[in-house]
Amino acid sequence: MNTITAIEVQKKKKNRYNIFVNDTFKFGVSKDTLIKFRLHKGMVLTDDLEHEILSHNDYQRVYLKGIQYLSYGLRTEKEVYDKLLSLEDVHIPLIENAINQLKKEKYINDTFYVKAFIQNTLATTKKGKHAIIQTLQKKGIDTQLIDEGIEQYYSPDELDTAISVASKYIQKQKKMSKKALLEKATQHLVQKGYTYAVAKEAVSHVDIAVSKEDELEALYEHANTLYKRYAKSYNGYILKQKLSNALYQKGFSYDDIRAYINDKMENEDDRFIER
DSSP, X not given: OOBEEEEEEOSSOTTEEEEEETTEEEEEEEHHHHHHTTOOTTOBOOHHHHHHHHHHHHHHHHHHHHHHXXXXXXXXXXXXXXXXXXXXXOOHHHHHHHHHHHHHTTSOOHHHHHHHHHHHHHHHTOOOHHHHHHHHHHXXXXXXXXXXXXXXXXXSOHHHHHHHHHHHHHHHOOSOXXXXXXXXXXXXXXXXXXXXXXXXXXXXXXXXXXXXXXXXXXXXXHHHHHHHHHTTTOOHHHHHHHHHHHHHHTTOOHHHHHHHHHHHHHTTOGXXXXX
């Protein structure tokens, strides 16, 4: 007959207990398991009871890991499932039971998660609708929940928000051609999750005040940097082409680029002469 002969608190984990049967260590259990089964010294431990105790103890381990993971912040059902799946010696039914319990207790609530995520994203990053949808999809949220959340909580005019984002981005940029600035701002909006059509229209509504003087100053700064690089390896026609192409890709006009090269030649820079 198997009888519990001692119960000791574990040294490193005070909320766990070592169970000794017939004066030999048998297994460890959580405090919840100890209380649930009213384990005590002198209790007879049948095979069926031991199996029930260990099954519940395994479940508690998975459940408490879920609670711990959720304590750091809101998580989706898929995120919790993936986290529990990474545990050692865990079975799928235990994970499913733990998640069902966590959902019942409202620790996991994908509907609430969608609401919180959309509202927080709009308040802090002003990302576009497309980026929000993609992120929620990656987090395993059901498509219907995402659609309902977007319809209910994505309230601002997306174009107005995009214009605001583009305007702030453009104000921070310096020493750039107007054409390059437009392209960069559009790309910035697309990267933040706005569609290309919305990004393009938003940028068109932003007043980009780049004077001819500022644009020429930007051109000369970029050109001088590029010239120093290319002049080490090229001269003559190839140097002109390399320099012209690089500056054109940065959005500067061909006439301004040609004016820069002519200015260099007038200053007797012989690197533009074929050798």
